[in-house]
Amino acid sequence: MTQKLVVIGAGMASGRAIEHLVETAPDAYEITLFGTEPRGNYNRIMLSPVLSGEKTYEEIVTHDADWYATHGVTCRFGETVTGIDRARKVVLSAGGETPYDKLLIASGSNPFIIPMPGHDLDGVLAYRDLDDTYAMMKAAEKPGAKAVVIGGGLLGLEAAAGLKMRGMDVTVVHLMGHLMERQLDEAAGYLLRKELVGRGINVLCSSNSKEILGEDGKVRALLLDNGTELPCDILVMAVGIRPNTALAKEAELAVGRGIHVDDQMVTSDPDILSVGECVEHDGAIFGLVAPLYDQAKIVAKTLLGEAAAFAPKQTSTKLKVTGVDLFSAGDFAEGDDREDIVFRDPARGVYKRLVLQDNRIIGAVMYGDTADGNWFFGLMKDGTDVSDMRETLIFGPAYQGGAAADPMAAVAALPADAEICGCNGVCKGQIVEAIQGGATTLEDVRAQTKASGSCGTCTGLVEQVLAVTLGDDFVLPTAKPVCTCTDLTHEDVRRLIKSQELKSQPAVWQELGWTTPNGCHVCRPAINFYLLADWPLEYQDDPQSRFVNERNHANIQKDGTYSVVPRMWGGITTAAELRAIADAADKYNVPTVKVTGGQRIDLLGVKKEDLPRMWADLNAAGMVSGHAYTKGLRTVKTCVGTDHCRFGTQDSTGLGIKLEKRLWGSWTPHKVKMAVSGCPRNCAESTCKDVGIICVDSGYEVGVAGAAGMDLKETEALAKATTEQEAIDMTVAFVQLYRENARYLDRPYKWVDKVGLDWVKARVVDDVENRMALVARFDLSQTVYQKDPWAERADAKTQRAWSALADLTLEAAE
């Protein structure tokens, strides 16, 4: 006897299930198909090509009216099922009651709409069905129309790319640090972003939406929580989906995140089955069609009384944006028992990463060249032991025995106009020309182009250009790389960050061919410094790439406590400040109070969780952090000078204070200490500082590159300044030149030794225009970084972050 099957939802999963049913047993069921959308089943995943104009709706229809008629399916399209009466076995809809013997719920998902203010304005769209797609296409017809897409996942990016192709001005706002973070690692996310930005799409990561602004009931702009307003005619929200479980819940079926089904796709009611994105199977919910097609097969078999069980398989992802080649599958988190094989070809914009565990591939991410994606995916699904092909695995099936990764790829990838030698403004093209014209050694190139002839820090790069151009005819001298993550030296990395305009950590990892996913404790602090020094406005400082002291804004000590040193400008303090320091010492039980070698007071032995409160107390008394813990300006020691001393020639105390107020807060390759003495008796010990000034009757003798730590060295004379302002400008310019050029952890005396004092003088003393340009760049950086870290952290949030996450002392004792 034919039974009645009612199907709720004419989507991709039910479409497949019905196909299996009618093909295997055309007469088993009398099928009634309800669908909210006023049309039959179409290939939902192809909506993106429809949006971009590469396909039409007609081309993506999977079941047309003929098909339903031929197979005797009664279609109730445009009719939403509003209730299920399980006792009487009928479903309710506008057309009345429809009885069933078996019911199949295939209601899919609902797009999640963030309930922020303005979410119900006209022009706020989801991206789920044909109507959404048409609404977007309509909006794009208006010339100059703007769209904002919230969500940088699969759907959001397909929407953004499609709208861009239709001529809209598109901005993507993404909460996380990189795009498609669930499918891609940082490196692939970086490349994807670069591609989209290259197409003119504005991409904002780490950005939080606050409110949708409207006008006359229509969306006008999106407001971010940093205050930025993004004007738009439509706003597409693509932030995720939620299984559509409303009907099932109301009918009191077992529902968790989705409708609970067993391996046979049967719900908690034996006559009701469910399939597709609305189900939850064994704790998992689904968002891609591959597993849904498997479910459809199982549900059809179950309906026909055949034994079958659904077993989820791994899925892989591709982004359907023409010209973007991206592939992701499996688990690509790092692990100790896991091994990464990373291949980067900066020249072609290729990144491939395989994650291996027990000689089997468990994850793969690739960008730029995904031809081998399915081969890897196959090896992964089959759990193939790859020990034998390991060496060449990353090159794919065609390449067994292929080339090894090229350590010079980063230099090979540079365009001809990339500047190699900053001192003499020589770009790669000129060097290549010289080599093609017969230069075969570093000296030849230097003689002909001047490249590497000045400070010499680009020597490594010039040699690499020689090697790349001459091939085997040039033997590359081995320079010491930054660490085992790269073959490049610090100097190479600094130059490349500038000439390739690399402005983020992932950009450095990818474009310079790093062999680890995110560096190590040796390279990360250095790269973080280079990026913030070169791109103060664009790069965002990363505390997690800093050593403990700079992250916690205090010096860690051998027992894990910290020290607190307030700034005493030029060594000057007041009774009120000393009182506040004494009060803080009492209040926080400071075991040791010490006068430092840098003319200020150190409060040693403070507990981490007390730091923010102590800072707030000292802030309240007008004091700021002394940065006694940074690679940055420490102290400017002074003597009493003309104010009191009978030998003083200039206001050494005043100049010291001015310098300290100008320079504090700036980050430098290593720490920087200064001193100003009022006369050559040199009571402030200026002659062993990074910058030391000695006042004389006729002006100021500015010395640089002294040392009094592990090495002992007298300063060298940089110049004599006639005015105080000139002395300040030279000092600031010297520090900026040091910030822009020195390698991380070189004190100024080591750096000057490498580049030569004459080179420094040419830039800071002789060329006044260049001096002022250095000063201007320093001041620009200070607009971002001259902030008292104490004041910035004297809040409840830091108080929490600086305290224990949880206190289980009671629990664990039980």
Add this chain to the structure above:
Amino acid sequence: MSWIDIGSIDDVPVRGARVVKTAQGCVAVFRTAADEVFAMSDTCPHKAGPLSEGIVHGHKVTCPLHNWVFSLETGEAQGADDGRVPTYPVRIDAGRILLDGAELAKRTAA
């Protein structure tokens, strides 16, 4: 196992750590770039440096005091250094970090 909710994943910085105080000393809870969590004793076997203050790279942490590197998974010191930090079962459920109280209690028993 007895899972104790110690806080939200958002409370731990990416590539960073926070400590949980226990009667037997601090336990460091780490979060990696890929949003996984690991828990181990906060005390470095070398000279008791607070591991939660180290730089987290990959599945490793570098001690802030003298740069020994430890695996977050096994607690084993890497490279030439010799030592092991006790690790504890920890997991994430719906954005909450759960630490195994039973294992913590064993710490005193052992």
